[in-house]
Amino acid sequence: MEALLYLITTILKIVVIVLPILLCVAYLTYAERKIIGYMQVRIGPNRVGPRGWLQPIADTVKMMFKEIIIPTNANRLLFVIAPMLLIGPALAAWAVIPFNAGVVLADINAGLLYILAMTSLSVYGILIAGWASNSKYALLSTLRSAAQIISYELPMGFALVGVLMAAGSLNLGEIILAQEGGILHWYWLPLFPLFVIYFLSGVAETNRAPFDLAEGESEIVAGFHVEYSGMLFAIFFLAEYANMILISALAAIMFLGGWLSPFQGSFLEPVFAWVPGFFWLVAKMSIFLFLYLWFRATFPRYRYDQLMRLGWKVFIPITLVWIVVLGIAILAKLPPWFA
């Protein structure tokens, strides 16, 4: 009986976390079209509902009623499973994300490792989708994407090693608490190179512009999901945006102090004491999400050899050097972060 009750409350908590994420995904697509529209001096979607606010709903309904076409000679089972393998880890990783002090689904000690493991799984969805489609373009994109994700996982992992060294814990809640004490105490300052590399590797991991070689419309039409239609295609989209939100949340937690107020320790702290921690987390995530969209509107796509060179010859050496620098700083008990 007790086990059953536990199961039901856990499932309820999962629903409470997942539903807002899916809603955020829907409105992130709207925000993307609007923001990029304004950056390119257009208006963006403005027909459905007031100011186009219902556009994502209309898109979802449209996708649901479209036919799902499975190519001949495609591997039917894997073809259908692939998008689910992509969205599964993207949502599962949210289990260890703390939304406020103590507000977390699973407060496990190996939180950071769990996140790394989950983000490394998302490559399977892409691999299987590309292979099961039985299409040249899809397979080419799959190979590109697999190589890219493996390459950028390394600098990402090293950046996380830096965070782990600085905080002395793998638990995300403890990592946040280790950054207590206002905007200058957050890890973006002592770990600045790792911070930049983490976010850029995150952009590469989520296959977003300017690293969206896996999609490359101009060369391989749309990459791994070229054969997908209807709701299966929509799930790919959902997973991509859910991953973007996840990377933003992680960057906010590990480098910008998660739900901590930026005014801690200054005279403004009592003025903003009424603001809930959850708001700060969302505000910090929004910064990164905006950067994602800004990148897409600004930069041209990387060439494949440039992408690999950036990952292996620039990012990895910088992270390795900075980990050594960080080790020295921790040994020297450099104030205010490691005192």
Added chain:
Amino acid sequence: MITFTFYLVALILIFAAISVITVKNPIHAALFLVLAFFSSAAIWLLLQAEFLAITLVLVYVGAVMVLFLFVLMMLDINVAPLREGFVRHFPIAVFVGGVIFVEMIFVLGAWHQAVPPETMTNVPNIELLGEVLYTQYVYPFEIAAVILLVAMIAAMALTMRPHTRAKYQKPEQQVNVRREDCVRLVKMQAETKD
């Protein structure tokens, strides 16, 4: 509850492991191997070895198997020629299988079957592992790391050949190109048409 989970996961593990060697398509076999890794990670989680479990998923599922699949997908595998000579190789296969079977019986028979010790401390096992690795076993640990590094560098040195005739891009020169290197402005008189 834990017993139930264990049997469920163990059944999936056995099913996946058998499927790895029985399915015809190599890609399916690799995917079943991924499932097998996952299930064994789940069993390790039940034993409260969360670090090992997550590392198994991270390293084997997240990196090693991706490379496996990567290579398998690039090969154009025709299943029929693989099954040729099945009858001819069958006696050897039976012999090898028999030897492994007998070995496993000996090993498992000699195994001291102890109940896994209950973890008493509240210290997370990552910290305990780290303490043991970096104090008691620091030399074996470092030596293993150096051996892996040497193997990695050796593999690269063996496969990397100097480019002799092939043309390739030199990014450090590419980014240094200036307009003056590529464009030459020529002053000339306007010519008349005659």
